[in-house]
Amino acid sequence: MKAFATLLDRLVLTPSRNGKLTLLADYFRDTPDPDRGYGLAALAGGLDLKSVKPAMLRDLVLERMDPVLFQYSYDYVGDLAETISLVWDGGAKDVIDDDHQPRLSEVVTKMNSLGRTEVRSAVRDLLDKLDTSSRFAFLKLVTGALRIGVSARLAKQALSDMSGKDVTEIETLWHGLTPPYEPLFAWLEGRAEKPVLATPAIFHSVMLANPVETGDLEKLDPADYAAEWKWDGIRVQMSSYGGTKKLYSRSGDDITGAFPDVVGSINFEGVIDGELLVGGTARSNNPTRTFSDLQQRLNRKTVTGKMLDEYPAFVRAYDLLFESDRDIRAESFLERRKRLADIIHDAPHDRFDLSELVPFTTWDELDRIRIAPPDPVIEGVMIKRKDSPYQAGRLKGPWFKWKRDPYNIDAVMLYAQRGHGKRSSYYSDFTFGVWAETPDGEELVPVGKAYFGFTDAELEVLDKFVRDNTVDRFGPVRAVRAEPDFGFVLEVAFEGINRSTRHKSGVAMRFPRIARLRQDKLPRDADRLATLTAMVEAREG
């Protein structure tokens, strides 16, 4: 437990990706089985652990502590797990030494073996045995709130770093394995053969595309690539084998239960990659409907008959990973597509169709097609190398996404916050706003936050402006001067915009970044909230 707790303590405070990778790889290298496997599962979100209610933890601590002193402590720290880890029984100055602390694997096994009535005393016992930082890690694990900024993807990259194995190979295996992943570590350390999948009817990590950036395409021969539309739905994976039929989101969440209309229509065996959409398939001659219609069906555990009628779902198929139980991911995109076409041909016409290829001969031609797509639910085009195998992860080269031009607005810098790591002496996180009509007249309202997109030289300019024009400070945040005739205008680019009830402005941008510094403009020239609202409305059609 000690090693895992130390890792968490460092990860929480390490903002840089490379720093996190170093810490993770060192942990996986230095920690024995099966502890590191459970640690990996906890970080990658796959650890199954009996949970404990915060109310029970509070009861346990009050068995031994004055409630007033506990309340003072909790008010000061602000986080229940951390408060308890710090105040528990007067501290851990002379408890069990590091070498005899309970191991992470023991804690997991113990917790999962408990009956309902045994939990309370077992938790008390563990809290007594663990030191302060292990107590914190334990409490975070059992309350299910391990928010430390590590994605499953990052954990796998660390496995790749420690072993020299390709991360896509690890991705390919991942969903067929379970904690504590001993066969995986044995293979990573060259002590065993690569683990073999028992059945294809599991989630397989998906292949992702990189955005087209300036100069990317010039070097490439258009004849080597195929293009297809990029639809604005959600990416899914259907897997069906031996009577098991599943629908997974792109991150591997099982969403089978919410889409009985799609899953019930599966009449094939294999694993298909596609876009989940609402409306009619191309073969049914009904239009594909917008993302906000699809949203009606998302994030639900079950679905009513009325929803099924009003928002019928279907899958537009992009790719085939397994044909029945045969892994064909190593074959070329065109070869896989040919087999996919056969399967879709025989599948129910109202629930499945094949994503059509978009013919083109030059990049300029494709550019024109991309800017004016024939359907409002199209976001742009996908460009796939004809001979590319299906490789999990986001590799640069085989697949690109080329969206319609991003949105742009001129906004005014309102607040700035210092960055992390090598940016820790720079104000590099900017909250920006636009003009809106309020009861007090025209005011700047915050609409988003951006912390990249600028060059190092531009950051110097931004940082200097913040330091020279601070009007207020709130902890690490500075408010800067923003008046109609004085302030800093930023051109902000973003990928999409939606309505939001969480933001005061009522809109939320996707992927905002600072495209240009507009020192040529005054804040009074910046955009108005109405412009953004209109973008949302245009998007919703």
Added chain:
Amino acid sequence: MKPEALLHPTPAGLFCPIGRFHVDPVRPVERALITHGHSDHARAGHAKVLATRQTLDIMRLRYGEDFCGEEQATAFGEEIDVDGVRVSFHPAGHVLGSAQIAIEKDGLRIVVSGDYKRGIDPTCAPFQPVACDVFITEATFGLPVFHHPDPKDEIDKLLTSLKQFPERSHLVGAYALGKAQRVIRLIRDCGYHEPIYIHGALAKLCDYYVGQGIDLGEIRPATIEKSSPDAFKGAVVVGPPSAFQDRWARRFNEPLIAFASGWMMVRQRAKQGGVELPLVISDHCDWPELLSTIEEIGPSEVWVTHGREEALVRWCELKNIPARPLHLVGYEDEGD
């Protein structure tokens, strides 16, 4: 005599009307008794100052030759008569020269602890408990959440990180008086003997500590003029925490910010400050040390000053020890 007649809080700080002196006054007064050299306790501009030799030296270093009208040095344990009040200074274990002040008249003794700690610190004399009727304790870390770990374990974290990230400059934030020198001494005691670079603000005080016989190993100024940024790769640089948010920090290679402070016990404090490597090293008592000190001295009354007064007062109430908060203002935690 009631204790309040011997010593009571005023806007300028604790005042003894019989001896006509203040203890650690926050504004200029006629006669000041100073516990230690941190700037919130030792201010410039008093007419007369009574303190330990080291505290007076430190005040001179920080404020210049004319830091006060007239100075008087005292040794630990020496008894001095100030207008009929018996005064003596005793080690507080906080920083070099730091003292508790015992104030006695007609059989009533009040001890002003100033800032103090009980943990081992090779850079200053250890705290000595002094029997008294009223013990005035600080409460900087007066909450049950504070348990300062063994400082060597904390330094080991720094040394481990130097191995894990050998290309990054490790910037260790530590306040200029006491903490910085203690951290450097601890790093040496843990077996690190490379040169340690310091911010200019630490130079005078480090020199003074060395002059007082505290070996800090090889110390170099962290000035860019003399060396390329590469010189700081994988180096330990000690400076005041405020400097790390400043342009000064840009001279370093991918700086990794550490901060040696008792406040680092709480993760959110570390996170808000942009600290990547919190080192829980404090020159104050943690909660168990505060409690055990009160139990050991066994005063008939406890007065609590600067810090989280309410929790310590609550604990005293639960233990049936009469206690009250003094609500003194003007003391920030420069030392931690």
